[in-house]
Amino acid sequence: MxxxxxxxxxxxxxxxxxxxxxxxxxxxxxxxxxxxxxxxxxxxxxxxxxxxxxxxxxxxxxxxxxxxxxxxxxxxxxxxxxxxxxxxxxxxxxxxxxxxxxxxxxxxxxxxxxxxxxxxxxxxxxxxxxxxxxxxxxAIPLLRPLRESLHGDRVTQVTGIVNGTTNFILSSMAATGAGFDEALEEATELGYAEADPTADVEGFDAAAKAAILASLAFHTRVTAADVFREGMTGVTAGDMASAKEMGCTIKLLCIAQRGSGVEGDTVSVRVHPAMIPLSHPLAGVGDAFNAVFVEAEAAGPLMFYGRGAGGxxxxxxxxxxxxxxxxxxxxGTRAPSESNYASLAVRPIGESMTRYHISLDVAERPGVLATVAGVFAQHEVSIATVRQSGREDDAKLVIVTHSAPDAALAATVEALSRLDIVRSIASVLRVEGGAG
Amino acid sequence: MxxxxxxxxxxxxxxxxxxxxxxxxxxxxxxxxxxxxxxxxxxxxxxxxxxxxxxxxxxxxxxxxxxxxxxxxxxxxxxxxxxxxxxxxxxxxxxxxxxxxxxxxxxxxxxxxxxxxxxxxxxxxxxxxxxxxxxxxxAIPLLRPLRESLHGDRVTQVTGIVNGTTNFILSSMAATGAGFDEALEEATELGYAEADPTADVEGFDAAAKAAILASLAFHTRVTAADVFREGMTGVTAGDMASAKEMGCTIKLLCIAQRGSGVEGDTVSVRVHPAMIPLSHPLAGVGDAFNAVFVEAEAAGPLMFYGRGAGGxxxxxxxxxxxxxxxxxxxxGTRAPSESNYASLAVRPIGESMTRYHISLDVAERPGVLATVAGVFAQHEVSIATVRQSGREDDAKLVIVTHSAPDAALAATVEALSRLDIVRSIASVLRVEGGAG
The missing domain is CATH 3.40.50.720 (NAD(P)-binding Rossmann-like Domain)
Incomplete structure (x- = not known):
């Protein structure tokens, strides 16, 4: 030509x-x-x-x-x-x-x-x-850096806020104390949410992006079906208040991690709401902005920030x-072609290491905490903090664990739900981005 | 091959x-x-x-x-x-x-x-x-995005923290209230500052980087000699305290701006310490980290964050x-070659629009503020805020201006220094990153 x-x-x-x-x-x-x-x-x-x-x-x-x-x-x-x-x-x-x-x-x-x-x-x-x-x-130049700039390095984790609609909703909930429905309504009125917000609030949009990011970051092929996905419609004003008490906020995160299993290196990719410390660079990403935090062995932590949507x-x-x-x-030249030589196995969510923030409505009587703590111990999940509030018929226990496999944490929650003294499990949220 | x-x-x-x-x-x-x-x-x-x-x-x-x-x-x-x-x-x-x-x-x-x-x-x-x-x-993938990803857009401004040593010093001053000398000593002990810190603290290192960034962002050729440079050795604990009172912090910034003059488009590139609002994405960039904030017409604001130094x-x-x-x-292919078709003229610092934070030791007597305010008016510089503290022989005026050409602001400071009632000009700092 x-x-x-x-x-x-x-x-x-x-x-x-x-x-x-x-x-x-x-x-x-x-x-x-x-x-x-x-x-x-x-x-x-x-x-x-x-x-x-x-x-x-x-x-x-x-x-x-x-x-x-x-x-x-x-x-x-x-x-x-x-x-x-x-x-x-x-x-x-x-x-x-x-x-x-x-x-x-x-x-x-x-x-x-x-x-x-x-x-x-x-x-x-x-x-x-x-x-x-x-x-x-x-608008964020992100894929080209992953496809090219970081090709001399080994990416270990990608943590991103990649959906503007849900970030607007969660930022609004954090700022005003509003509940999900109210914040969604505001987002819809301002044009940040579509008439049918399912793809955004249920995490489908973020899961697709997570698959693309994981593929590029780890030189392997990850599809949307490989991504564990949990939406953010269940995040309540109470969860946000509890996050604040812990010095945290709540974001819908996509997390892609490289790990190693008995059969070689693996990758895990998940999308779910999570509490992150206010000191984490992603915590300050407000409104409908996107940001992606990349950790690489030699480069260390990197962050890319900007507008994630809009014409x-x-x-x-x-x-x-x-x-x-x-x-x-x-x-007459070509861009670098797909790099998927690593062919990493996808690790199931159960093997991901994370922390849980569990809010329980319990009967207030002697021995409740001992019983509850016993369930955690049975599942080899270590407790980081416990806060108890309310009295008598209306007591609440908020427990934050140390880092453990997601399967053990989920089994703990399941076992808690079967206890007589647990009236209901008010909420379960993962905690990310801090020390385990 | x-x-x-x-x-x-x-x-x-x-x-x-x-x-x-x-x-x-x-x-x-x-x-x-x-x-x-x-x-x-x-x-x-x-x-x-x-x-x-x-x-x-x-x-x-x-x-x-x-x-x-x-x-x-x-x-x-x-x-x-x-x-x-x-x-x-x-x-x-x-x-x-x-x-x-x-x-x-x-x-x-x-x-x-x-x-x-x-x-x-x-x-x-x-x-x-x-x-x-x-x-x-x-480590921050920054030049490739500027060289390639943003080539369909028009970059209007690049604002960066591109020197880790000075960012460590200023972050430490902000956190502890220490003065420059003390913070520099800490940085040297921890290996963040070299035995001869001149290139860092006087802004030579940042100025070289500013020239490279401006060349790539604006498709023109900018050399280190084109960069206005002012070091950060004059930033005092008092300046940092004053910044805090204003909801700001102080960073050594490199700022490259595209502008238009009577003879066509121009570029201005400068390195100096500046107060920026705590709400600005660059304000939270602590320790020895680097970050570069890019504004482009279509993309909007973007930020790139990571480690700026280290082997x-x-x-x-x-x-x-x-x-x-x-x-x-x-x-047998080649990377995009240098793109310097724009050949923009370099605008002198005097034509850059900025704001000044001026701290004056004045004689406390009736009419002082009127006299001082008159000097600003003569230079067509509009005052945003005035704070007066102390009494009698030890009064202090802190004045923050609205946006004005740097030449007018500098001339104002020069005229103030010649007033009898001004005992000394304690400090002058530019204010960036907010509404003018």
């Missing part, structure tokens, strides 16, 4: 992110041309329906088409940008594009987490690049990938 | 960073081979003197040589790694290497900030890669660059 011609782009999808991609391509045209060495040109924009008002976009209306497949098959298309989301038809489109040697830039976390291997294989087959910086943590921040990440893909097209 | 042979490295320097590079190459050998597709092999290690005890390094002692030039001229060397520091002979060695088509990985901030253009030109001439992630903010963290960044350079060698 001569550097005098332009690099031609097919854009699939023109919603919140897609329209910002169009705007940035227009606004930054001169800079982009200087940085790439050739102009970028939109060859077409595939949308579901023509005729929707897009009059404010700085683009020739004749570029819109409903025929995505014909667009990506055109010989004059160099790079395909997918911001449609979902598994199909995105997957078919991207496989078709990659096999035909067209580089792909996508923000599709669900597809990458479910079937990234197929996309990477198609990229290898077609000799094309597959970039997906925007799929995790929006314009996400479009910034998409544009960065477009520049890289376009440069490679012009120079 | 066939992928069955190894990629051969010449290491120049084997001090704190160099010896950690040797160790990581050994420890991570299997992973590095898998990631690169070929093994890395040390062809030689140039040191100033042979015979120094290096028995603990996992390397064949015959690799050591005092003849760096012969080493880098060897035909079987693919990548030259420079961790010697300083301008000469490092510059000559690297120019020689690059012109001969050998890729260079360097941690040499002073050289890049003084004469980066010459190195980039040599790289272009020889068709070689020039990587220098380790030159700024140690092993720095070696992590060097290794990441080695992997990239080695991969390029094997696939």
């Amino acid at each position: 001569s550097s005098t011609r332009s690099v031609r782009l097919a854009l699939l999808g023109c919603g919140t992110v897609g329209s910002e991609v169009v705007r940035l391509l227009h606004e930054q045209a001169a800079d982009l041309t200087a940085r790439i060495g050739a102009p970028l040109e939109l060859a077409g924009i595939a949308v579901r329906r023509l005729g929707r008002e897009r009059g404010d976009l700085p683009v020739d209306p004749s570029l819109f088409t409903t025929d995505a497949l014909s667009l990506i098959k055109r010989d004059d298309v160099d790079v395909v940008i997918e911001v449609v989301g979902g598994i199909e038809p995105a997957r078919s489109w991207l496989i078709e594009s990659l096999r035909a040697g067209k580089s792909v830039v996508t923000a599709n976390k669900a597809l990458l987490a479910e079937d990234g291997g197929t996309l990477h294989a198609a990229a290898a087959e077609g000799g094309a690049d597959l970039y997906y910086e925007a799929s995790v943590a929006g 314009r921040p996400t479009a910034s990440a998409v544009l960065g990938d477009i520049v890289a893909a376009a440069r490679n097209k012009l120079t | 066939s992928s069955t042979r190894s990629v051969r490295l010449a290491l120049l320097g084997c001090g704190t960073v160099g010896s950690e590079v040797v160790r990581l190459l050994h420890e991570q050998a299997a992973d590095l081979t898998a990631r690169i597709g070929a093994p890395l092999e040390l062809a030689g290690i140039a040191v100033r003197r042979l015979g120094r005890e290096r028995g603990d390094l996992p390397v064949d002692p015959s690799l050591f040589t005092t003849d760096a030039l012969s080493l880098i001229k060897r035909d079987d060397v693919d990548v030259v790694i420079e961790v010697v520091g300083g301008i000469e002979p490092a510059r000559s060695w690297l120019i020689e290497s690059l012109r001969a088509g050998k890729s260079v990985v360097t941690a040499n901030k002073a050289l890049l900030a003084e004469d980066g253009g010459t190195l980039h030109a040599a790289a272009a001439e020889g068709g070689a890669d020039l990587y220098y992630e380790a030159s700024v903010a140690g 092993r963290p720095t070696a992590s960044a060097v290794l990441g660059d080695i992997v990239a350079a080695a991969r390029n060698k094997l696939t």
Whole structure:
């Protein structure tokens, strides 16, 4: 390809992110041309329906088409940008594009987490690049550092706040003392939560991102199905108050850890709400911001912080990938391909080491604490702190454990629930990010 | 180059960073081979003197040589790694290497900030890669995101804590109320400050890094000489206490801003101590950690945090660059070359907009405040807050201004110093990171 011609782009999808991609391509045209060495040109924009008002976009209306497949098959298309989301038809489109040697830039976390291997294989087959910086943590340059900068190091753990909606809700609960429902309502009104917030509050969105992060960090293949997932709808105002008393706050975390088992190195990946100390760098990440804390053997702790969602921040990440893909097209080079040589086994959640914060409603009578403590001892779970409050019919025990395997902690909770003196288990939350 | 042979490295320097590079190459050998597709092999290690005890390094002692030039001229060397520091002979060695088509990985901030253009030109001439992630903010993957991830966006400001020694000193002053001398002594004892701390405390180290960051962020060429520099030896315990009263702390910042002047876009780059609000993400960066806050038009605010110094963290960044350079060698590709098309004019410090915190010892008599306020008005500097303390012969005025050009603020201070009623100007500090 001569550097005098332009690099031609097919854009699939023109919603919140897609329209910002169009705007940035227009606004930054001169800079982009200087940085790439050739102009970028939109060859077409595939949308579901023509005729929707897009009059404010700085683009020739004749570029819109409903025929995505014909667009990506055109010989004059160099790079395909997918911001449609979902598994199909995105997957078919991207496989078709990659096999035909067209580089792909996508923000599709669900597809990458479910079937990234197929996309990477198609990229290898077609000799094309597959970039997906925007799929995790929006504008934050995170995947390129993991894919490239840290390749001389060994990452041991990735801990992230990768869902802006739930971080907004939890930050609001921490600041105002509101309960989950009230905070969700506020988030919905302000546009931080969708009408159906399930994917966010139940942790599906974070789990997809966790799979992508774990794959890159540990050079192995992790899919969404490998991720232990627990939503944050059960976090109460009482939990947040209890966290504060402990000098903590509550965040929905994704945690990917490298570990070693009897049969070699393993990886564990989980998404769940957790208490973390206020002194932890992730504790201060408020509003709808995202941040990812990476620990590597030589580098030590690293943190990446920024906007994890929104059309314009996400479009910034998409544009960065477009520049890289376009440069490679012009120079006939390729990005580093998928690195999954490590092939680590996925460790079940039961083997993850964590701590539990358990809040129990108990009958207040002599010997209660002894009985409860006995259950922990039977399961070889060591207690770090106990707080007792209330009296008589309304006593509450809050117990925080030391670090133990999740299976032992879960079995302890199960056994506690069967005790007569335990009226109910008010809440169970994991505690992360501090000394065990 | 066939992928069955190894990629051969010449290491120049084997001090704190160099010896950690040797160790990581050994420890991570299997992973590095898998990631690169070929093994890395040390062809030689140039040191100033042979015979120094290096028995603990996992390397064949015959690799050591005092003849760096012969080493880098060897035909079987693919990548030259420079961790010697300083301008000469490092510059000559690297120019020689690059012109001969050998890729260079360097941690040499002073050289890049003084004469980066010459190195980039040599790289272009020889068709070689020039990587220098380790030159700024140690282990933090920062330059690659600026060089690549943000290339579809427009960076407007970079604000960084890029010197670990001074951050340790200022964090210690903030935590304990100690003065500069006492905190410096502690830093020296703990190994955070060198015997001669001038380069750190006078801001020379930060200024070199600021030049490198500004060049990458704004696609222009900025050298150390373009950077306004003010050290932090004048920061007193009283300043820190005053910062606390304002809900601030004091950090040594590097600030690179894009702006526009009558003759087009400009850039300003400065290093000085400044008060920043405790709510600013940089305020919580303690100990010897580094962090860089980047603002981009589409991405919004981003922050990168981690260890900015130390042998092993720095070696992590060097290794990441080695992997990239080695991969390029094997696939016959090249990294994006220098991007300096913007050629922005450097704006003098006087035109930078900032705020001043001015502490004055004044005679306590009627009309003092009116006289002082008059001086501000004459220079068209607006006052945000005034605090007066003490009485009679020992009164103190602390004035914080609104945002104004640095030249007007400096002229105000100069005029105040000439007033009879001003006994002395106890301190002047800039205030950054908040509303003007």
